[in-house]
Amino acid sequence: MTDLVQPATRPANPRFSSGPCAKIPTFTLDKLNDAALGRSHRAAIGKQKLKAAIETTREILGIPADYKIGIVPASDTGAVEMAMWSMLGARGVTMLAWESFGSGWVTDVAKQLKLDATVMTADYGQLPDLASVDFATDVVFTWNGTTSGVRVPNGDWIADDREGITICDATSAAFAMDLSWDKLDVTTFSWQKVLGGEAAHGMIVLSPRAVERLESYTPAWPLPKIFRMTKGGKLIDGIFVGETINTPSMLAVEDYLVALDWAKSEGGLAGLIARADANAKVIHDFCDAHDWIANLADDPATRSNTSVCLKFTDDRIKDGAVFAKAVAKRLEAEGVALDIGAYRDAPAGLRIWCGGTVETSDIEALMPWLDWAFNAEIAAQ
Ligand SMILES: Cc1ncc(COP(=O)(O)O)c(C=O)c1O
Numbered sequence: 001m002t003d004l005v006q007p008a009t010r011p012a013n014p015r016f017s018s019g020p021c022a023k024i025p026t027f028t029l030d031k032l033n034d035a036a037l038g039r040s041h042r043a044a045i046g047k048q049k050l051k052a053a054i055e056t057t058r059e060i061l062g063i064p065a066d067y068k069i070g071i072v073p074a075s076d077t078g079a080v081e082m083a084m085w086s087m088l089g090a091r092g093v094t095m096l097a098w099e100s101f102g103s104g105w106v107t108d109v110a111k112q113l114k115l116d117a118t119v120m121t122a123d124y125g126q127l128p129d130l131a132s133v134d135f136a137t138d139v140v141f142t143w144n145g146t147t148s149g150v151r152v153p154n155g156d157w158i159a160d161d162r163e164g165i166t167i168c169d170a171t172s173a174a175f176a177m178d179l180s181w182d183k184l185d186v187t188t189f190s191w192q193k194v195l196g197g198e199a200a201h202g203m204i205v206l207s208p209r210a211v212e213r214l215e216s217y218t219p220a221w222p223l224p225k226i227f228r229m230t231k232g233g234k235l236i237d238g239i240f241v242g243e244t245i246n247t248p249s250m251l252a253v254e255d256y257l258v259a260l261d262w263a264k265s266e267g268g269l270a271g272l273i274a275r276a277d278a279n280a281k282v283i284h285d286f287c288d289a290h291d292w293i294a295n296l297a298d299d300p301a302t303r304s305n306t307s308v309c310l311k312f313t314d315d316r317i318k319d320g321a322v323f324a325k326a327v328a329k330r331l332e333a334e335g336v337a338l339d340i341g342a343y344r345d346a347p348a349g350l351r352i353w354c355g356g357t358v359e360t361s362d363i364e365a366l367m368p369w370l371d372w373a374f375n376a377e378i379a380a381q
Contacts, residue, residue, distance in 0.1 A: 004372055004375050004376050004379070005372075006334075006369075006372055007365075007368035007369050007371075007372055009365045009368075010334075010335070010336050010365060010369075011336055011337070011361075011362035011363075011365040011366050011369075012359070012361070012362055012365070013025075013358075013359065013362050014335055014336050014337050014338050014362075014366075015338055015339070015358075016337050016338065016339065016340050016352045016353045016358065016362075016363075016366070017338060017339035017340075017353060018146055018172070018193075018306075018307045018339070018343075018351055018353045019146070019171075019172070019190075019192055019193050019199075019353075020192040020196070020198075020199055021192060021193055021194065021196045021353050021355050021357055021358075022196050022353070022355075022357045022358050023196040023259075023357060024195070024196055024258070024259050024262040024357050025262075025357065025359055026262060027196070027258075031258045032251060032254045032255055032258065034254060035250050035251050035253070035254035035255075036049055036250045036253075036254070037250055037251060039250065041244060041247055041248055041250060042243070046250060047241075047242050047243065048242075049242075049250065049253050049254065049257060050071060050242030050243075050244060050248065050253060051241055051242040052257060053071060053242070053253055053256050053257055053260070054069045054070075054071065054240070054241070054242055056257070056260040056261075056264075057069055057203065057260065059264075059268075060175070060260060060263055060264065060268050060269055061174065061175070061179065061269060062181070062269060063181055063205055064181055064182075064207075066208055067181065067205055067206060067207055067208070068205070068206040068211060068235070068240040069203065069204070069205050069206075069240060070203070070204045070205075070206070070229070070239045070240045070244075071201050071202075071203060071239075071242065071244055071248060071253075072201060072202045072203070072204050072226075072239070072244070072245065073201065073202070073226045073244075073245060073246055074201075074202060074226070075190040075192075075199055075200065075201065075202050076169065076171035076188050076189055076190035076193075076202050077202070078201075078202045078226070079188035079189070079190075079202030079203060079204040080105060080167070080169050080188050080202075081108065081227065082204065082226070082227040082229065083167050083186040083188065083204060083210075084105065084108060084109060084113065084140065084167065085113070085219065085221070085223055085227050086214060086219065086223060086227055086228075086229055086230075087138070087165060087167070087186070087210065087213050087214065087217065087219075088109065088113060088115060088138055088140075088167075088219070089113065089115060089217075089219050089220060089221075090138070090213060090217040091136070091137060091138060091163070091164055092117075092118065092134070092136065092137035092138070092164070093109060093115050093117040093118070093137055093138045093139075093140065093164075094117065094118045094119075094120060094133055094134060094137045094138070094139045094140070094164075095109055095110075095117045095118070095119045095120070095140050095141075096120050096121075096128050096130075096133070096139065096140065096141035096142075097119070097120070097121045097122075097128075097141075097142075098121065098122040098123070098124070098126060098127055098128060098142075098145050098148060098150055099124060099142070099145035099146070099147040099148035099150065099343075099345075099346065100145075100147040100148075100343060100345040100346065101142055101145065101146060101147060101169065102141065102142045102145060102169070103121070103345075105140055105142075105169065106119055106121075109140065113221070118134070118137065120132075120133065124147075124148040124150075124296060124309075124346055124347050125148060125150060125296045125297055125298045125347075126150065126298055126299075126302075127150060127152065127299075127302055130152065130157040131157060133157065133158075135158070135159035135161075135162035135163065135164055136162075136163045136164060137164045138164040138165050138166070138167065139158075139162075139164060139165075139166050139167070140166075140167045140168075140169075141166070141167075141168055141169070142168070142169040142170075143168050143169065143170040143172075143173035143177065143179065144170070144172045144173040144176075144177065144304050144306060144307065145304075145307075146171070146172040146304075146306075146307045146343070147307070147309070147342075147343035147345065147346045147351070148296055148297070148309055148346060149295065149296050149297050149303065149304040149307050149308050149309030149310075149351065150296070150297045150302045150303070150304065150309075151173060151177065151302055151303070151304045151305075152302070153301040153302055154178070154180065155179070155180025155182075155183035155184070156180075158180070158183035158184075160182070160183075165185035165186065165207075165209055165210055165213055166183060166184055166185045166186070167185065167186040167188075168184045168186065168187045168188070169188055169189075170184075170187050170188060170189050171188065171189040171190050171193050172193050172194070172304070172306050172307050172355075173189070173194075173306065174187070174189035174193070174194060174203075175189075175193075175194035175195055175263065175269065175272050175355070175356065176194045176272060176273060176276040176305055176306045176355050176356060177273065177276075177305065177306075178269075178273065181205075181207070184205070184207065185206070185207040185209050185210040185213075186204065186205070186206055186207070186210045187204075187205040188202055188203060188204050188205070189202070189203050190202050190203065191203075191252065191255075191256045191259070193306070193355065194272065194276070194306060194355040194356055194357070195256065195259040195260070195262075195263060195356075195357065196259060196355075196357035197252065197255050197256045197259045198249070198251070198252040198255045198256070199252075200248065200249045200252040201244075201248055201249070201252060201253075206240075211235055214229055214230050214235055215230060215233055215234060215235060218233075225245065225246075226245055226246060228245070259357075263356070266356065271356070272355075272356035273305075273356075275355075275356035275358075275360070276305040276306055276354050276355050276356050277305050278360045279305070279354035279355075279358050279360050279363045280303070280304070280305040280306075280308050280354045282360060282363045282364050282367060283295075283308050283310070283352060283354065283363065283367070284300075284303070284308075286367045286370070287310065290371070291313070291314075292312060292313055292314035292374060293310055293311070293312055293313065293370070293374070294310065294311055294313050295308070295309070295310060295311075296309035296310060296311050296346075296347065296349060297309070304354075305354055306353060306354055306355045307351055307353060307354075308351065308352050308353075308354050309342065309346065309349060309350070309351045310349050310350045310351070310352070311347060311348070311349040312324060312327075312348070312349060312374070314374075314378070316378055316381070317378075317381070318381055320347075320348040321348040323348070323377055323381070324341065324342060324348040324349050324350060325341060325348075326377050326380070327350065327370075327373045327374060327377050328340050328341040328350060330373045330376060330377065331366075331369060331370070331373050334369065334373075336365075336366060336369045337352070337366055337369065340352050350370075352366070
C-alpha cells in the first residue's frame, strides 16, 4: 500500500457512471408518489402523463412544433433500430462511426440489413472527415460517441439541401448539447443518460422529411410490430401523442417527468448545458495541469461535455490496461468514484460522466483523488 496522504474531501455523490447516470440531485423515491401505478396506460391519466413527457421534452429541447416525438420500446437502441429498419434502403447509406456504439450501427446495417453502405470510420479520439459526407445518401451517426468522449462540434457539416435523411443517435448528447433540429431528421435518446432517468424507453424525434420517408417507402424486409410507425402507408399518429406501441412503465414515466421538472428548474437546456460544461471544464483543467493524463479526444472542439474519456500518458506505466483498471478499482474501493473504467471496447483509461445531474462540487472533489490513485498505482506497480 501507499503512504500517500488521502485527500480530505470526498465527493458527496460518487456516481459518475455513463449510464444509467446519476439521478437528479434532489431525487428521493417519494418524488414518484404520483405515478399512475396499477392503471392502464390507455386510461386518461396514463395518456396525460405520456403526453406530458412528450411535450415537456419538446419544450426543454426546443424541438420544432412540426416534429413528431414518440416514446418507444427498448431504450435508445430500440429507437435507433426502428428508424434504421423502417427508413433505410430507399437510397444509398453513409454510416459514420468513431467508437463502439456507432460501430454497432454499422454492423446492423451491413450484416443484418445487408445494405451496401459507405462506411466512414475514425479511431478512438478522432472524427471521420465530416466535410466529405455525401448528403445525397442517408446518413447515420452518433452525436456524442459515449465510449470515446468525442462529439461532433455542431451541425454545420450537415447539408441544408440534403436529399437523404439524417439519423442521429443523440443519447449521450440530448439535454447537454445544442442539437441542430433543422439538420436532424431522426433523433433518438433514452431517459437514463443526461437526465438520470430510469432505463426503459427510447425517444424518437421525426422531422417532416422523416415522416415523408416513412409514408412513401416500404422496406423490402419484414418489420416486427414494435418497429412499425405506419399503418396503410400513413404515420400512426397516436404513437406521437402518447399512445405507445406496447405497455410502458408508468414508474419510469413518472421518474422522467420528475427529471424534466428539475431540468426546467435548472434553467432548461441552457442550464443543463452550463452544468455539463462546468463539470467537463474541471476535468479539462485537471488534465492541463497534470502531464500524466490527457483527454482521449484529440481536438478540443470535439471533446464531450458528458462522457469525458481520459487516457494515462505516463512513461512509467507498464501495462496500460492493467493500470487504468487498478486506478478505477482503487477509487471505487474508497467509495469516491463508481463505474469510471473506460468502456470495454475502448482504449484503456477512465470515463467520467459530466452530464447535468452530476454536481460540479463532486467532480472537483474527485480530482485530488485521481491524483492520489494515480500516484498510489505508480508506487504499487
Ligand atoms: C451512443 C449510444 N448509443 C446507444 C446506447 C445504448 O443505449 P440503450 O441502452 O439506451 O439502448 C448507448 C448506451 O450507452 C450509447 O451511449
